[in-house]
Amino acid sequence: MFFKFSQFDRNTLRIALPLIISNITIPLVGLVDNIMMGHLGSTIFIGAIGLGSIIISYILFSFGFIKSITTGLVSQNAGSRDYQNLFLTICHILLISSFISLTILYFRFYIIDFSLGLMNSSIEVKQNSKIYLEYRIWSIPAIFLRDILIGYYIGTQRTKIAMSISIIVNLLNIILDYYFIYILNFSIEGVAIASLISEYSIIFFILYALMFEKTYKNINLDYKNILNWKSIKNKIIINIDMFIRSFILMTCFAYFMRTGASYGNIILAANTILLNFFFIFSHGVDGFAHASEVLVGDSMGKKNKELLHESISSTGKFSIYLTILFIIFFSLFGVPLLNVITDVGAILLSAQKYLIWLYLIFFSACIAFWLDGVFIGAMKTKLLRNVMILSGSVFFILEIFIFEHNNHNLWAAFLVFFTLRSMLLGYLLSFNLKRNRFI
Template sequence: MREPIATPGRASRRDYWNVWLIAWPVILSNSTVPLLGAVDTAVMGHLPEARYMGAVTLGATIFSLIYWGFGFLRMGTTGMIAQADGAGDGDEMRAALGRALLIAFAVGLAILALQLPILWLALWIYPASAGVEELTAGYFLVRVWSAPAVLANYCFLGVFIGLSRTRAALGLQVWTNGVNIALDLLFVVGFGWDVKGVALATVIADWSAMLIGGWMVLRMVRGETTGIDWRRIFEPTALRRTFSVNGDIFIRTLCLTAGFAYFNAESARFGDVVLAANAVLMNFQHILAYGLDGFAFAAEGLIGRAIGRRDLAAYRVAVRATTVCAVAVAVLYALFYGLFGPLLIDLLTDIESVRGLARDYLPWVIVSPIISIWSFQLDGIFIGATQTRDMRNAMILSLAGLVVAILLAVPPLGNHGLWLALTLFMVVRAITLWRVYPRIGARIG
């Protein structure tokens, strides 16, 4: 659905329906992500030694951390593309994509050039047995060659979301995972290439997705002129804005990552059983994020285009429609966790001590959807508005609040204090963004 919501006044049924049409492909696409990891684990799990599975798990964790930091390529591209589309400026839309791709390929080539120091640092941070480290190195040195393609795909995903073409994003995700799974089976089961086969399957899948995604994006943003307008791409003001937006989101993402890393580190201090129980419950939070991302992504595209058109009525309707849908789904998540949470815990672990402890802390996860939805939704609104400096500052304050909350709540309350601190982290994220939220409407007006 490329056309922005334009209904004046209150959101209509059509507005809510448009939101669902944009959101459901994202939700379905996100749900396929764990499938690939499950297939990798299953393929490695049938090899004779556990070190193969450990190496793939460790290698995948390293790449997740590397690429997580560059998620700004997706988020920054979304807001800029949506606003350019709303303003009817096709030249700027193509230039915005060009700037994002320049950054993506520059960072990708830097990762390739620094692959050995990155590998050394990663293995220093995540020490393992000699056998696992040797296999992890083999996996890493193959998979690293997909870095430019992965980062370019982030830019293409930003275009799809900015234009609300989320079905294209779903199709590309299904293609990537399908190719990856098929080649996993061929290279490992068929050819016996163990961890390097898994890595090579990912490399081929990522580069094929980049080629197909690039073709799809060019069809969406092509104009009457052909060729690359380098002067528009390197226009100083626009280039500075691109770096500013991406830099703000990068800092914001680092703070968010640091917050969850601190939570996990504090979990480990309570011992193996508490660490495992918290890890089980964090899966609930990840599932929640996968589901609610669809409405945040819908908000990014719709709000960005409303701002590009300087249409305050469309902006307000987009905020209302996406938020109402997101809150409704958050309530359903809370009810689902309340009814089936113990069953989900039992599916995730067979260890009775972990099961019992996870049930003790389950109430924190049950209330999490109702509390987390506001920060998720505000993130989508601010990304669509490219109001990234406010996002950065809000996340810095939220991280500071999390640290203080853990220091004050954990000594008297133990692990309950840790979950209380994480809950307050979500509350502070929402409050700090809500305080500056009126600036977006004032900017449009």
């Protein structure tokens, strides 16, 4: 029954709750950034953080598959007890992510200038965003390493360790934010430096894992296995599917921010704050998406159809529960939170005006977030790619060619985008389960 909790449900919560807690700390860092910038008395700082964050997120989310693919492949190998292949997988993902991060850093000036050139914002906002990005982009290699390490711990169902890593890194970021801005009187560069230092603290966690992780010590991997092109190529193909999916998703977010910026600094600042609320929700629900990756991947590794169905049912049920809680929370505390974030009256009024769209998107997006995890755990990445291409195309057609250009219609197009993703993925799940195409 929908409200009856089985032993399997309790295991789902054991895996998911630490991930929900750790995931929510990620957008909380962005929220703290907004709070600190919001009380400096200028819309420019909030807008600059918003643009800078969306550009850096564009890069990171485009390659966000690194953690998801690590989780999915590790969980399948852990389910089949194939630890040799598990660590070979990690080596291959390390090689792929190292190449990506070095390429990004080499072309960093072109990436920053090109990205800011696409944004329809004021010169002052762009100048401050550039300062932020020139520091922040150097954290990308550390973030990729963190994603691989956390993906490994999630895939082996040790989510409390993954939670501890995320919480410590993000709390350090918040503390350093306060130190640089209020103690050292830095401006926007203080936010970027705080993020940079906190992200590289992951090195200490990697050293800890190398010292105390026991499962890999009896495994012998030679260079021929690690540099086996056929094996690497298979993972690159999976990663390309996920890259396309993530790239389109972030293109939609970037277009949303760019279009909002064209409506003025007030709308840009309001949309930035509301998107931070959205990211708190999405990262929270992603806790059950990650649990789906682990449990579905484990059932695939064990080739256990009953376990697969239980995994899908349990994580889906809890995703809906959590979405309802988020809607209730933001309905009660959304406006008070806006007053905490900024004391600029025009931004407050604008954000309150568009708050209703957030609740509608929460409801429409939760199924898509949950099913992302199910399809990643099953390594059905082509389906995720195809759904994203179709949904993203509809978003752009509506926003560019059909809807009248204003901020309400921008949010409406966003709502259609998430609703369509949820409907298509729900249909594909039912279609594939009925035809036994998972196991």
